[in-house]
Amino acid sequence: MQITLTNTGKRFNLEWIFRHVNFTFFTGNAYAIVGSNGSGKSTLLQVIAGALLHSEGQVSFKNDADKKNINEEDAFKEIAIATPYLELIEEMTAVEFLKFHETFKPLSSSIESILQETSLSAASHKQIRYFSSGMKQRLKLAQAIFSKTSVLLLDEPCTNLDTAGIELYHTLIRKYTADRLIIVSSNDKTEYSFCKEIITIENYK
Numbered sequence: 001m002q003i004t005l006t007n008t009g010k011r012f013n014l015e016w017i018f019r020h021v022n023f024t025f026f027t028g029n030a031y032a033i034v035g036s037n038g039s040g041k042s043t044l045l046q047v048i049a050g051a052l053l054h055s056e057g058q059v060s061f062k063n064d065a066d067k068k069n070i071n072e073e074d075a076f077k078e079i080a081i082a083t084p085y086l087e088l089i090e091e092m093t094a095v096e097f098l099k100f101h102e103t104f105k106p107l108s109s110s111i112e113s114i115l116q117e118t119s120l121s122a123a124s125h126k127q128i129r130y131f132s133s134g135m136k137q138r139l140k141l142a143q144a145i146f147s148k149t150s151v152l153l154l155d156e157p158c159t160n161l162d163t164a165g166i167e168l169y170h171t172l173i174r175k176y177t178a179d180r181l182i183i184v185s186s187n188d189k190t191e192y193s194f195c196k197e198i199i200t201i202e203n204y205k
Helices: 041-049 072-078 094-102 111-117 133-145 163-176
Strands: 002-012 015-025 030-034 056-062 079-082 151-155 181-185 197-200
Touching: 002 041, 015 041, 015 056, 030 041, 041 079, 041 151, 041 181, 056 072, 072 079, 079 133, 094 111, 094 133, 111 133, 133 151, 133 163
Parallel strands: 030 181, 030 197, 079 151, 151 181
Antiparallel strands: 002 015, 002 056
C-alpha cells in the first residue's frame, strides 16, 4: 500500500500537534517518526492508521497492484499496528486472543508456530492478565507482525522488553517484514535502527 499525507495536520482544541505534513510512504521501505516525548509522534502514527481523524489536509491510500485509491474506511484491512496503549483482552488466553484477532485479519503463520517463535508457547493457555509486561508486549508484536497486511505500524515497539525481547523484535523484523511498508514511532534508535528514512515531527510544528 502507498500512503500519502497532503498538507495534513492534527490539533486538539486550539493546539496544533503537527501541521503541513507532505509525505508519501511506499511498500518495501521502513520509516521512523522521531521526536521528543510529547511531540506528537504517536498522534501522527494514529492519523496514518486511521485511528484518529486529521484536522486538515488529506490522508490517501493506494493499492500496490493497480495504484487505485482505497477508501479510508477500507484501509484498515491492510494495516496492522502494535502500540503500548493497545489493550489486550486479558480474560483471554494467548491462543484465544490470536484466534479472535484472526477473525479480523488473517495470520501469516499458524498460532502454534507464532507462539513458539515469540517464546510464548509455555503460556499459550494462560490468561493474558497473568502475563508479565514483557510477555504482553511480545503478544502485541506477534499479532501485528504476523498479520497478513502490507502495512506495519509500530509505536515504541520495545516497550517493556528485556535484552532477549529486543533481539527477538529485530529477528522478527528481518524475517517477516521485507516486503511491507513499516513505520516506527520512537525516540530510541534501538527500535528504528533498520529504518532508512527519518521523519522528525518537530519539523511540522
